[in-house]
Amino acid sequence: MLSPEEHEIYSRHLILEKIGLSGQLKLKNSSVLIIGAGGLGCPVLQYLSAAGVGTIGIADHDTVEKTNLQRQVLFGHSSLGKLKVDVAKKRLKDLNPFVNFKTFADGITIGNAIDLVSAFDIIVDCTDNFETRYLINDACFIQNKPLVYGAIHKFEGQVSVFNLNNGPTYRCLYPDLPDPKSVSNCADTGVIGILPGIIGTFQANEVIKIIIKIGTPLNGKLHVFNALNNQSNSYTIPKVEHEIYERIKINGFDQNDYQFQCLTPVLEIDVEAFLESKNSFEQIIDVREYNEYPIIEGLASNVIPMGELHVRFGEIDPDKNTLIFCKRGIRSQMAIDFLKEQYNYKNLTNLKGGITFYPFEQEK
Template structure:
């Protein structure tokens, strides 16, 4: 086939290697900064079946680095927008877009349908979930993560190699490590790291010898320094997961210390005298344009408590409901007990208000 000619003429790939690629099934978790380049190169390489799971929507601030998307993708679900573009890039492969969040309920069942999982997520809860689900379903996973100008790449749970928990056994305290939307990231960095991840996926499928398993590659885009560090397997980290036989949310217990009151669209209707608190960064869209809504990014909440109206019921929201949960936890600790977390973030909130479930 002419499409894969430049692969086939490589003696280390050949028609046999190309056939392996076209029979492979790869699941990419997150179609963001890392997921986009991974998906582009894997689709172009002719991976037979690509799965994309992402619940998020394409925002303008994503386009600086998530080059799979264009202006016409704004507002679309990322998995669906990615599928649309990739089908044009390579119509000969099968692409499954899953516009949901990866959860402890759906992870194992989903992983079982693929040969390799790629972690392009942007938070620790998902990263530990990917690790644990790949151990339980016995799948290798290609890991990549970024911070400002630096990136990490590795392959975990491959050929009896170490897992992510062998490298970082203890999940960091929630909120102790900022994400890209809070601290920024140089656009090309996820392009570099994501492309390295796609390369590892292809090496695994082709059966190459030097897969990045048991090693953590650290790249600094400012200095162009690359360090590769050895990571040893710690069987007890596997046993922790294997012995419980079910997945847990790493922050579930932590969040239980103070009980957070989640409210849904229906429950919102039962509240009155509300002050809405948007804890997203200023650039995040769409806005809730209401007089009784104030914007305080999560990182600035603690130093701006005077902006809260103690006579009102506080309903906190963000993009997806994760940061708002942290914000409510923080407020409860400061004795703002009439604070609620709006489940699911801005989209269902706007929907609820549009339907006039509750009176303005």
């Protein structure tokens, strides 16, 4: 049942023949998990909250940075440094107090993926990296949950629905994680701020269509939008059973490796071990872009963004014991791979998981 106030809030839905009271009740009785509260996550969260989805999960481990504000429209300057899940929940609760919000500040990990996905009806992938996209896809396949996928690159966006009614999965389209050397990072490619708004809104629309069972979801279709010329195209994705079963280890899922699989293994140290042996490193190199946060005063002896490494590698003394870090430990792994392969560097250690897991309060 809907309360009188809910009737008023959803009145424009209720008068639509294809939604009406029964559709609105389906929305109210549904649960949707949005993974990633960034550029795509913000519009998805706003529209699904406003539409009256009964339970919304928000999974993201990041805090709000100034560089987010150009496109992540749930946040403002007062949100800087705060957990995205907390800021988003507060804003969305104001937008629709009838929604039950559940927040997951650890984000999605290989340890919690199965339980997290199993607790919701529909999963929305709003993440920004391939490792997490494959992890989400595989967890959705194992738990038989529909996955609404969105991804962006500069001025172009992709939307699709995977694993709906026995349809294809993301692995039917792209079976394996790409070679990290062949992909660019969001921080150094850039994106027009409006694009995640457009693609995220497409994703929210797909979620509502699936819940109410109206229209034709993008099940088995890859929809591609170009913001520069406004062209939209849909491509049919065939279901490729062997690609799914050869790659998703259904038994022993937690043993899967969702890190980039093509990189040469490098010496790694996690944050805890690093804090214990910090003084043994004679150089600490930050390979993030200049505008990336958090900046920990006194930690890095030099900042050399990945894009400058090929000209500034000489600033790294090859004879010194060196730690290299970035946000999540992927770019730093690529930097080490590059320095070892091209310039025969040794004595390089990667900060596993990146600076994201650094206990910032320790530095205060």
